[in-house]
């Protein structure tokens with residue numbers, strides 16, 4: 154019984170340190186794409202001696218920051234890392250070498266890296282150097298942290314999330330219109346964490362573009378769908394500063410104002426092509442507003458479940474009653490009914506958030 158007790162205690166500690174890795178990794182939310190968010194904690198004799206996270210693509214990986222933080226104390230320590238350490242020379246040298254040089258005794262990882270240039274080679278390299286390796290601590294949490302990165306790696310498409318905001322009487326509000334100011338700040342958080350947001354040219358022409366109001370947030374790229382537009386599209390809400398972050402997808406040649414906005418002419422605008430194009434450009438995740446879907450994207454989203462094009466649905470229910478008078482209340486259904494999976498809910502500033510997977 155004594156031995157079992159010890160094993161249990163060690164397991165709890167492993168999970169504790171791995172959750173800390175995830176917490177550290179999330180500090181860079183919205184900044185790492187197309188790289189994953191990764192956190193690392195170095196523990197020696199039951200004490201945390203180093204911590205680090207990957208701040209941005211092109212910068213050193215989480216392990217490097219944590220090892221620097223630990224200095225000589227990394228020797229004989231256990232390194233916890235939310236993702237399998239890399240074993241390749243990319244923009245930075247391999248983390249496996251850094252861990253081996255630092256003489257850590259053990260590496261505990263949340264999950265293997267789906268990136269084909271890493272995939273289990275990191276584990277093999279560490280084991281070959283005599284380092285103990287354990288994989289799969291808090292794996293569900295680690296996978297959720299990088300669900301978009303994993304999806305892009307495995308499918309070559311961006312991870313798409315449908316979202317909407319509802320009043321308590323079931324009216325779909327537009328974040329940019331009625332009820333916008335009543336949101337609990339969740340939309341701002343999404344804008345910070347998602348790499349892109351798909352909006353229609355109608356919406357882009359009419360209103361201000363959605364942004365994150367969080368301090369230091371990375372703003373998303375705007376993917377503006379100009380289907381059946383005339384040869385000229387003026388987007389007054391797009392400041393020159395944001396123009397470089399926008400891309401207009403059109404089905405025929407088009408001149409866009411302000412100048413400097415990139416235009417891609419696609420023979421056919423469908424969700425599959427859009428998500429592939431975004432993935433090629435290094436975007437891992439994209440949001441689609443389903444009020445927008447109701448207006449002009451219904452055909453884009455048709456059979457999204459069957460075609461596995463949309464992965465997630467998030468709905469924010471605001472603690473308000475909205476007048477329906479004069480409101481063009483659009484719902485979007487697609488052609489199928491189905492239950493969502495792994496649904497979670499929580500409260501943010503008085504709003505209820507529901508997240509589920511297709």
Ligand code: AOF
Nearest residue numbers: 191207214215237238239243244245268
């Ligand atoms: C890790 N720790 O913190 C990160 C990893 O272009 P590079 O050199 O930064 O390589 C990017 C790849 O490295 C990325 O696709 C993923 O496989 C891995 N990212 N690995 O051990 C980290 N960011």
Ligand code: ZN
Nearest residue numbers: 214238239248
């Ligand atoms: Zn690395």
